Amino acid sequence: ILCVSPQGTPSTAAPKPSSLSHPARAERPHPSHAMFRRATGLLARRLISSSGSRAKPYSTDLPAAPTEDSTFVEAWKKVIPNIEPPKTPLSFMKPRPSTPPSIPSKLTVNFVLPYASELSTKEVDMVIIPATTGQMGVLPGHVATIAELKPGVLSVHEGNEVKKYFISSGFAFIHANSYADIIAIEAVPVDQIDPSLVQKGLAEFTQKLSSASTDLEKAEAQIGVEVHSALNSALTG
Incomplete structure (x- = not known):
C-alpha cells in the first residue's frame, strides 16, 4: 500500500491484519456446511440398495408382510431369552394386503367411530x-392420500344404492x-336426522353468535x- 509522507515522498506501509484476509479463517468451512454434507452422505447411504449400484425408489406400496414386531421380539429374546415376549397391538392386527398388479374393481372401505364400526372391509364402488x-x-386405484374431514356428508356408493352419513x-x-x-x-x-331440530339448533346458535361478547x-x-x-345442507341437498 502506497502512502504519502508529510514531505511528499511515497512510502510503503504494511496492511493491517484483517479477519477477511486471514488464510486460516478463510479456508475453514462453516459448521453447518459440514453437518449438511454429513447428513446428505448418511441419507445417500441409506438409499443405496444392497447391490450398491442404485438407490431404492420411494413407494406407497404396502407389502403383505406379517404385522408382528420382529425388532421388538428379537430385542426381547436377547435380554430375557427364557420368557416369551408380550403381545403388542401389532400382534392382533391382520397384515395389510399388498398393492395388486392391476386396479381392482372394488374399493375396500373401513369406516369406524370411537364407539362403533360402521363398515368393516366393505367392498364398494366409490x-x-x-x-x-x-x-x-375416491375410486379403486386412487393415489395414496390423507385427507382431513369437515362437517358434511359421506356418501358410500354400492351399485345403485347410495348410503349417506353425516360426519x-x-x-x-x-391407501x-x-x-x-x-x-x-x-x-x-x-x-x-330430524329437520326440525336442525332448524331449531341453527337459529339458536345464530342468535348466540350475534350476542356473544x-x-x-x-x-x-x-x-x-x-x-x-x-346438517341443513345435507338434508336439503
Whole structure:
C-alpha cells in the first residue's frame, strides 16, 4: 500500500491484519456446511440398495408382510431369552394386503367411530368424502392420500344404492392398494336426522353468535352455526 509522507515522498506501509484476509479463517468451512454434507452422505447411504449400484425408489406400496414386531421380539429374546415376549397391538392386527398388479374393481372401505364400526372391509364402488379442501371422490386405484374431514356428508356408493352419513370431523386414509380407512369423531345416517331440530339448533346458535361478547362464546357459537348449516345442507341437498 502506497502512502504519502508529510514531505511528499511515497512510502510503503504494511496492511493491517484483517479477519477477511486471514488464510486460516478463510479456508475453514462453516459448521453447518459440514453437518449438511454429513447428513446428505448418511441419507445417500441409506438409499443405496444392497447391490450398491442404485438407490431404492420411494413407494406407497404396502407389502403383505406379517404385522408382528420382529425388532421388538428379537430385542426381547436377547435380554430375557427364557420368557416369551408380550403381545403388542401389532400382534392382533391382520397384515395389510399388498398393492395388486392391476386396479381392482372394488374399493375396500373401513369406516369406524370411537364407539362403533360402521363398515368393516366393505367392498364398494366409490365413496365421496367431505374433505376440508372440498368434496373428494375416491375410486379403486386412487393415489395414496390423507385427507382431513369437515362437517358434511359421506356418501358410500354400492351399485345403485347410495348410503349417506353425516360426519362431524375426522380423517380419511386412502391407501395405494385400494383400501380406504375413514375415521370420524361422530357420524349418523342422514335419514335419521330430524329437520326440525336442525332448524331449531341453527337459529339458536345464530342468535348466540350475534350476542356473544367473548372470544370463547364467539368460537363456540361459530362451530354450532357451521355444524348445523352443514346438517341443513345435507338434508336439503
